Amino acid sequence: MSTSHRRQAAPRQEPALRRFDPQRLWALTRKESLQALRDPSTLLIAFVLPVVLLLLFAYAVSLDAKDVRIGVALESPGAAAQELAAAFSGTRFLDAGFAHDRRELAGKLVSGELRGYVVIPQDFEQRLAQRGSEPLVQVVTDGSYPNTANYVENYARGVVQAWRAGLDAAAPPQPVVLEPRYWFNAELQSRRALIPGAIAIVMTIIGTMLTALVVAREWERGTMEAVLSTPASVVEILVGKLLPYFVLGMLSTLGSAALAAFVFDVPLRGSLAALLLLSGVFMVPALGQGLLISSLARNQFLAAQVALFTGFLPAFMLSGFLYEIDAMPAPIRALTWLIPARYFVESLKTVFLAGDIWAVFLPNLLAMAAIGTLFFLLAKRATRKNLE
Amino acid sequence: MQAADAVATDAAGDGAAVVIEGLDKRFGPMLALHSLSARIHYGRLTGLVGPDGAGKTTLMRILAGLLVPDAGRVTLAGYDVVRDNDAIHVASGYMPQRFGLYEDLSVMENMRLYAQLRGLDAGHSAGLFAELLDFTRLAPFTTRLAGRLSGGMKQKLGLACALMARPRVLLLDEPGVGVDPVSRQDLWRMVQALTDEGMAVVWSTAYLDEAERCQSVLLLNHGQLLFDGPPAELTAQLGERSLRLENAGTRRRGLLSRALDLPCVSDGVIQGEGVRLVLRKGADAGPVRELAAREQLRLERVPARFEDAFIDLLGGGPGGSSALAERLPPVELDSDVAVSCRNLSKRFGDFTATDNVSFEVRRGEIFGLLGPNGAGKSTTFKMLCGLLRPTAGEAQVAGHDLRRASGAAKARLGYMAQKFSLYGLLSVQQNLEFSAGVYGLEGKARRERIAEMIDTFDLGNWLSATPDALPPGHKQRLALACALMHRPPVLFLDEPTSGVDPITRREFWTHINGLARKGVTIMVTTHFMDEAEYCDRVAMLSRARLIALDTPDALKRIAVGAGHADPSMEDAFIHLVESAEREATAA
Numbered sequence: 001m002s003t004s005h006r007r008q009a010a011p012r013q014e015p016a017l018r019r020f021d022p023q024r025l026w027a028l029t030r031k032e033s034l035q036a037l038r039d040p041s042t043l044l045i046a047f048v049l050p051v052v053l054l055l056l057f058a059y060a061v062s063l064d065a066k067d068v069r070i071g072v073a074l075e076s077p078g079a080a081a082q083e084l085a086a087a088f089s090g091t092r093f094l095d096a097g098f099a100h101d102r103r104e105l106a107g108k109l110v111s112g113e114l115r116g117y118v119v120i121p122q123d124f125e126q127r128l129a130q131r132g133s134e135p136l137v138q139v140v141t142d143g144s145y146p147n148t149a150n151y152v153e154n155y156a157r158g159v160v161q162a163w164r165a166g167l168d169a170a171a172p173p174q175p176v177v178l179e180p181r182y183w184f185n186a187e188l189q190s191r192r193a194l195i196p197g198a199i200a201i202v203m204t205i206i207g208t209m210l211t212a213l214v215v216a217r218e219w220e221r222g223t224m225e226a227v228l229s230t231p232a233s234v235v236e237i238l239v240g241k242l243l244p245y246f247v248l249g250m251l252s253t254l255g256s257a258a259l260a261a262f263v264f265d266v267p268l269r270g271s272l273a274a275l276l277l278l279s280g281v282f283m284v285p286a287l288g289q290g291l292l293i294s295s296l297a298r299n300q301f302l303a304a305q306v307a308l309f310t311g312f313l314p315a316f317m318l319s320g321f322l323y324e325i326d327a328m329p330a331p332i333r334a335l336t337w338l339i340p341a342r343y344f345v346e347s348l349k350t351v352f353l354a355g356d357i358w359a360v361f362l363p364n365l366l367a368m369a370a371i372g373t374l375f376f377l378l379a380k381r382a383t384r385k386n387l388e
Numbered sequence: 389m390q391a392a393d394a395v396a397t398d399a400a401g402d403g404a405a406v407v408i409e410g411l412d413k414r415f416g417p418m419l420a421l422h423s424l425s426a427r428i429h430y431g432r433l434t435g436l437v438g439p440d441g442a443g444k445t446t447l448m449r450i451l452a453g454l455l456v457p458d459a460g461r462v463t464l465a466g467y468d469v470v471r472d473n474d475a476i477h478v479a480s481g482y483m484p485q486r487f488g489l490y491e492d493l494s495v496m497e498n499m500r501l502y503a504q505l506r507g508l509d510a511g512h513s514a515g516l517f518a519e520l521l522d523f524t525r526l527a528p529f530t531t532r533l534a535g536r537l538s539g540g541m542k543q544k545l546g547l548a549c550a551l552m553a554r555p556r557v558l559l560l561d562e563p564g565v566g567v568d569p570v571s572r573q574d575l576w577r578m579v580q581a582l583t584d585e586g587m588a589v590v591w592s593t594a595y596l597d598e599a600e601r602c603q604s605v606l607l608l609n610h611g612q613l614l615f616d617g618p619p620a621e622l623t624a625q626l627g628e629r630s631l632r633l634e635n636a637g638t639r640r641r642g643l644l645s646r647a648l649d650l651p652c653v654s655d656g657v658i659q660g661e662g663v664r665l666v667l668r669k670g671a672d673a674g675p676v677r678e679l680a681a682r683e684q685l686r687l688e689r690v691p692a693r694f695e696d697a698f699i700d701l702l703g704g705g706p707g708g709s710s711a712l713a714e715r716l717p718p719v720e721l722d723s724d725v726a727v728s729c730r731n732l733s734k735r736f737g738d739f740t741a742t743d744n745v746s747f748e749v750r751r752g753e754i755f756g757l758l759g760p761n762g763a764g765k766s767t768t769f770k771m772l773c774g775l776l777r778p779t780a781g782e783a784q785v786a787g788h789d790l791r792r793a794s795g796a797a798k799a800r801l802g803y804m805a806q807k808f809s810l811y812g813l814l815s816v817q818q819n820l821e822f823s824a825g826v827y828g829l830e831g832k833a834r835r836e837r838i839a840e841m842i843d844t845f846d847l848g849n850w851l852s853a854t855p856d857a858l859p860p861g862h863k864q865r866l867a868l869a870c871a872l873m874h875r876p877p878v879l880f881l882d883e884p885t886s887g888v889d890p891i892t893r894r895e896f897w898t899h900i901n902g903l904a905r906k907g908v909t910i911m912v913t914t915h916f917m918d919e920a921e922y923c924d925r926v927a928m929l930s931r932a933r934l935i936a937l938d939t940p941d942a943l944k945r946i947a948v949g950a951g952h953a954d955p956s957m958e959d960a961f962i963h964l965v966e967s968a969e970r971e972a973t974a975a
Contacts, residue, residue, distance in 0.1 A: 027504030031493065038492050226488025226549075229452045230505040231477045386473075387454045 024232050028240025032214070036244050045210060046248045050202040050256045057194040058264045067095045070152055071105035071117035074098055076124035084120060084137075087163045093155060109142055116141035116152035136160060192267075195260045196348035197321035200341045201312070202256055203279060206249040207286025208293070208311035209304065215241060215294030216303035225387065234383050242287050249286070253279040260352070270351035278347045278361065281368050285340035286311070288375025295382040315341035343367045405430045405557050405588030406451060410460035413446055413611075420446045421611040424460070428590060428606075430556070433583045435602030435619070436592035439702065439889030440860040442608040444592040445485055448561045451590065452482035465556045478506075481555030483546045485562045491535025495526055495545055498534055499552070506553035520548040523578060539761040540571020547578060557588045564591075564598050568760035569917060569958050570965055576601065594889050597918070597958070600694035607701065614701055619694045626692040626700060629667040631676060634686045636663050641901045643683065648708025648898070650675045655696060655705040657894070658901075658922050660941040666696045668704065695918075699890060706895040712844045712872070713902025719751070719877045723787055726751045726878050726909035727772060732781035734767050741767035743932040744781070749925075751877075754900065754910040756920050759929035760965055765913045766882065768929065772911065773880045774798050786878050799827070802876035804867050804884055810855040816866055817842075817851040820873070827874035841869040861892040868899060879903065881912040885919060897922055917957035928964055935968040 036042045074085045088096040097114070099105050105117040119138040121127070127136050139156045141149035215238075218224040227237060257275060260266040268275070289311055297303040317323060318332070319341035325333055336342045343364035350360045406428035413421040421443045428434045436444050449455040450462055453469050453476035462469045465479035489498045499520065503513050521527040524544040529537065534545060543563050550558060560579075564572050579589050583603070591602060599605050600619050607615035607622070615622050636643050644663045648656050652671035657664050667673055680687040699705050727749040734742040742764045749755040759765045770776040772783055774794040783790045788797035810819050820841060824834045842848055845865040855863055864884070871879065881900075885893045893916070901922070904910055912923065920926050921940050928936040928943070936943060940957060947955035947963040955963070 021507070023507070023509075024505050027501050031490065031497070031501045034497060035490065035492050221491070222484055222486035222488050223490055225454065225484045225486070226482070226546075227505070228454055229477060229480070229482035229484070230502065231474065231507060232505045233474075386456060387449060388456060 020233065020235060021231075025236045025240050028227075028232065028236060029243045032241055033244040035214075036248065042210065042248070046206055046252045047255065049205065050199075050252050051259065053198050053202055054195060054256060054259050054264065057198045058191050068093065068115050068148060068152055068155075069095045069097065069113065070156070071108060071114045072096050072098050073102040073105050073117060073119045074100060075102065075122045076120055078125040080128055081120045081124045084124075084160065084163050087159050088118065088156075091155070091159060094152070094159075106140070109140065112142075114142075115145060115148050116156070118156050136164075191264060192353060193349060194321070195264055195266045196352040197319070197345045199253055199256045199260070199279075199348055200282070200319060200321060200344045201315055202252055203249050203282055203344070204286055204311050204315040204341055206245060206252055207283050208290040209307040210248075211242065211245050211287050211290025212293040212297070212303040212307040212311075213300055214245070215291065216298055216300045219294075219298035220300055228386065234380070238291060238379070238383065242291065245287060245290075246280075246283050249283050250276070250279060266352055268352055269354055270356040274356045274361065275348075275351050278344065278351060278365065281365050281372075282340065282344040284372030285368050285375055286372075288372045288379060289340075291379040292375050292382065295379050314339045318342065319345040321345045337367075338371070340368050340371045403430070404428065405465060406590070407463045408447075408460070409462070411447075411450070411457050411462055412459035413443075413450060413455065413457055419611055421450075421457075424608075424611070424613050426606050426613060426616050428557075428588055429604070430588045431583055431586045432603045433579055433589045433591060433601075435599045435605040436590055436608065437594075437596070437599040437602075437605050437698070438608035439594065439891055441610075442889075443611040444594075444608060445561055446611075447608070448482070448485075448559055448590070448592055451557070452480055452559050453477055454482075478553070479555060480557045480559055481550035481552070482559045483543075483550045483561060483563060485565070487534075487542045487546060489534050489542070489546060489549060492533060494531050494533055495537070496530040498545060498549060502549040502552045508553055516552075520551065523581070524548045525574065538571070540567045540574070543567050543571065543575060544578070547575065551582070555587070557590070558582060560589065560591045562592050562594065564593055564595055568763075568915065569961050570760050572598075573962065595916070596693075596695040596698055596890060597956075599698070607698070609702055622697045622701070623692050623694050626666070626697040628689055628692070629669070629700070630690050630692040630696050631665045631667065631673065632659065632688045632690045633663040633665070633680055633683075634688055635661050636683070636685055637661055639683065641905055643679070643685075645708035645710075645898070645901060645905075647676065647679060648705070650679070652676065654703075655699040655894070656708070657897075657918070660921055660939070660944065664690070664696075666692075666700055666704075669700070695890065699894075702891060705891060706898055708898060710899040710902030711846075712868075712899050713906050715840065715844060716875065716903065716906045716908070719875075719907035721751050721786060721877050721907070721909075724751055725749065725784075726753070727755070727783075727785050727911060729768075729772060729783040730781055732768065732771060732783055733779050734764075734771060734776060735779045740932050742771065742778075742929075745927075745929070745934045746781075747927055747934065747937055749909055749911065751909055752904055752907040753924045754904050754912065754922060756923035756926040757911070757913045757929065758917075758920055758926055758961060763929040764932040765929055769880065769882055769911070769913055773801055773803050775803075799874070800876055801878040801880055802871035802874070803880045803882075804871040805882050810863070810867055810870065812854060812856050815852050815854060816847055816858070819855060819866060819870060820847075823870035823873045829874065837873060841873065845869050860888055861895055864888060864892060864896055865899075868896070872903075877907070878909045878911065881910065883913050883915060885914065885916060893919070917961055920957045920961075928961065930965045930968045931972060933968075936964050 072085050072088050074081060085098065088094060102117070102119045105114060108114045109117060117140050119140070121138065124136065137160060139153050141152045143149050257268065261268045290307065293306045293310070294303050297306055315321070318336045318339050321341070325336050325342065328336070347361055347364045350357050404427040408424055408426045411421055411424040412419070424447070436447065438444050446455060450457055450469060451464055453473045456470055464476055467475040467479060469476050493501070499517060508516065521530065524547065526541060526544060526548065529541065534542065537545060547560070547563070563575055567575065579591065583589050591598065593599055602619060604617060605615065605619050605622070606613060633643060640658050640661065640663050644656050644658055647653050647663060647665050652668055652673065652675050653665050654668040655666040665676060667676070677687060725748050728747070730746045732742055732745045733740065745768055757765045757769060767776065771778045772785065774790050774797055778791070785797040786800035788800065790797050811822065814822065820838045824838055829837055842851065845868070847862065847866060847869070850858055850862060855866060858866065885896060888896070897919070900910055914920060923940060925937065925939055926943060927934055943964065944955050944957065944960045947960040952959045952963070
């Protein structure tokens with residue numbers, strides 16, 4: 001080797017020490033990007049998984065009860081009973097099948113063919129004549145699907161009441177008529193509420209799980225030891241790791257948003273800029289959490305487990321994505337304040353379904369940034385530039 | 389390379405590249421390094437030598453600024469490893485024991501990354517890259533992913549990256565492990581060039597032939613410094629205590645075993661047809677002379693080797709009898725041929741890993757498979773023990789055809805894998821029970837066999853420990869116990885002593901020799917050339933082909949003709965591989 005490239009020597013020369021060096025950061029970022037691009041599983045998680053998840057939430061998961069299959073046991077031959085039965089078949093929310101004996105329907109309920117059935121008993125006309133001293137009909141529902149059961153019960157009650165109201169046309173009209181309007185999601189399609197939330201899940205997977213895995217992988221494969229022995233600082237190593245995954249997460253968000261708007265018909269009522277800002281800020285706690293996990297668990301299996309239980313599952317269950325937070329018991333509700341995805345899901349629903357409402361965004365942005373900063377501080381404390 | 393001015397001027401300080409004073413390092417209750425003081429100088433290759441767990445890697449990591457000492461002071465190139473930690477990373481180049489580069493990046497991408505991390509301008513380092521690639525002979529492979537390089541090439545790439553910004557001190561942690569002799573020679577040549585320039589190079593190793601080539605060694609044992617100085621000085625301390633029983637032929641194993649049991653003998657190994665012995669300090673050679681006279685063998689005084697002195701300094705090797713072999717009933721086998729293969733080939737896609745290999749192994753023979761990395765040793769081995777299906781050709785083990793009755797063949801063979809394949813989450817007892825169960829031992833037979841293994845291998849105190857908590861020697865015993873649970877007549881050992889220190893290796897070979905004397909056939913692959921000397925016959929593989937098959941002495945004689953006066957097994961190996969490659973390129 002020649003001396004041409006050699007550092008100009010001086011006695012006891014202080015080596016060029018810089019805590020932060022853009023060139024080193026760039027080198028690490030480039031390396032991480034190359035690795036991410038070459039690893040098929042990364043691309044799978046970033047670009048295929050969102051599509052699968054969105055498809056799943058758009059088509060397979062539905063919280064709406066629509067065309068619920070019920071049975072109507074018409075045991076009374078009377079004209080009034082016939083009319084009531086016809087009322088059941090006239091709704092678009094229930095898909096009613098008819099029978100003359102309740103035993104026929106009971107079997108179908110057990111086998112899962114029906115979610116419930118209504119019995120119009122033999123003495124229906126008599127009961128009707130007694131005017132409410134005895135229940136008119138019996139509603140049997142499948143309690144193993146509590147939501148649907150509730151729905152069938154309420155709806156069946158509604159049908160009977162509406163039918164009776166028509167019967168008592170002579171009676172004085174009700175003084176107050178309630179006409180419900182559902183804001184933001186006028187058709188009450190759960191898809192519209194689920195898809196924005198699914199973006200939060202995707203970002204949690206990329207931000208937390210992927211990051212936790214890639215840092216743990218460096219420890220596991222022994223590459224961390226070699227990098228730590230270079231002048232690169234901890235901040236450079238960590239930021240160099242995060243930048244590519246930040247970009248990956250944002251790209252994935254854009255892709256999901258496009259899919260939501262153009263394929264699944266979810267309106268984006270707010271601005272794209274607001275969506276990107278919210279996503280960008282959500283990446284702070286997501287990446288911070290991944291980093292914290294990986295600095296504590298130095299093997300991939302453990303990191304994946306911890307990320308699953310502290311990142312993915314809470315984002316899934318406690319963020320208000322799938323289950324309404326207001327319906328949770330108080331201690332759990334308190335816990336949700338610690339879940340960054342909670343703020344993101346709320347913001348996402350707002351930006352998609354309502355618009356740019358900064359009164360909602362600002363506190364959420366602040367909360368996500370605060371939790372994120374905390375994660376980063378903890379991660380920085382837990383990562384030292386040695387192997388101790 | 390020219391003299392390094394950077395290094396020369398710095399040496400004006402107090403002349404030492406590394407100064408260690410009263411260094412202590414503990415991990416929990418374990419004292420990994422204890423009041424260690426030493427100096428390492430510029431322009432010299434310093435070997436850090438010691439058995440496993442001696443504290444070599446801990447010391448290396450402290451020097452590289454990756455671990456913090458508990459007591460004492462360490463400076464490197466004039467910088468304190470704790471206070472001037474950032475400067476340490478600039479002044480030193482460090483190559484960890486495990487390959488630390490990114491396997492999914494190409495050779496060039498790895499080099500560019502390390503150049504930039506070390507503050508070199510990538511745009512202006514084309515010249516430096518060209519030099520390093522030339523130096524490491526990696527130039528033809530710049531676009532290859534690091535993960536696809538052979539073991540030797542990986543180490544050379546690691547060295548290139550550690551050398552990137554001309555460190556004043558180069559720290560290499562066991563660079564020779566898993567590297568075949570040919571690649572190892574390249575590494576030596578490179579390191580030699582660097583020390584000639586004035587760089588301080590620290591090379592840690594458990595290979596004693598490597599230690600012998602260093603200009604100075606630090607010998608560690610249990611975290612303490614036993615010796616500091618040129619290896620020749622340590623060898624000289626031994627004086628004239630090295631002897632050799634010549635031409636012992638087939639009696640050599642029994643002879644070694646008996647000699648090692650003599651109280652006056654501290655160490656002994658098989659060297660081809662002969663048995664090499666080291667006397668204890670101050671002991672009388674009388675009993676050895678008597679033994680030689682009884683066997684009518686010539687006893688020669690031979691020059692001491694570094695290894696003799698090393699083992700002697702550590703208190704001598706283990707005894708000669710294997711309790712295991714003593715208990716084992718002699719092996720019954722119908723045929724005289726225990727393992728055979730004919731025209732065995734294995735292709736992975738268009739890559740041929742094993743090409744038309746044929747040989748026969750006799751009952752009770754120790755048969756070695758040697759070759760450079762990627763020569764096809766492991767593939768051949770795995771086909772012979774039924775783990776891989778040959779593409780063509782046939783193989784038989786203990787009379788069973790592996791293609792037709794691989795299950796029956798597997799029941800007749802024991803297999804000990806490179807990494808010992810013990811279950812880290814099971815205790816020693818559970819590991820033993822598992823292997824007994826997996827070989828179909830039941831009830832009383834099972835209890836008895838397990839008890840026998842525990843007794844034989846002295847595992848009684850460790851039954852509830854996990855394998856990872858065992859000292860290396862015990863861990864190896866446990867692995868051997870598991871492989872021998874069903875008393876197989878054929879034992880396959882895949883690099884059984886890779887990364888194992890010399891004393892543990894000796895104990896291991898005591899058992900193996902004992903087993904061979906009982907008629908167990910041993911198939912072994914190894915990187916350690918001196919271990920090839922234990923083999924009755926050695927098959928050398930290069931580029932998937934069998935290039936030589938003979939006794940160790942006969943193979944060495946081939947190298948004599950090629951200009952080596954007293955060739956070692958390693959010389960013979962390099963000679964054979966190189967001439968095979970010349971033929972291949974000529975053809």
